[in-house]
Amino acid sequence: MLISPAYAQDALGGATSTVMQFAPMILIFVVFYFVLIRPQQRKAKEHRALLGALKRNDRIITAGGILGTVTRVKEGSDELEVEIAPNVRVTVLRGTVSSVVRPVAANDTVPAKS
Incomplete structure (x- = not known):
């Protein structure tokens, strides 16, 4: 009962696991940028040009x-x-x-x- 449990660690001391935890969030942001944010910015730019050309x-x-x-x-x-x-x-x-x-x-x- 006095023995503490031992946890396995990789050679880099867990630095890669931190990056791998943030990788899905970074991927989600990249997808949102190209699917939602960028087309909306393009549409707003075209609308401003339309209003300027009236x-x-x-x-x-x-x-x-x-x-x-x-x-x-x-x-x-x-x-x-x-x-x-x-x-x-x-x-x-x-x-x-x-x-x-x-x-x-x-x-x-x-x-x-x-």
């Missing part, structure tokens, strides 16, 4: 789902004037624009099914 007569969709046409871009400000119906103009913040509606060209039409 100009007059662009058809836009706001975050609230309102379709409209940009009638005036106020330089040096985050505001846009958008016409949502004939003679109905509202001022919206540039950040609320979720997308720009691109017109479909005449030669890009989808052929009818027969």
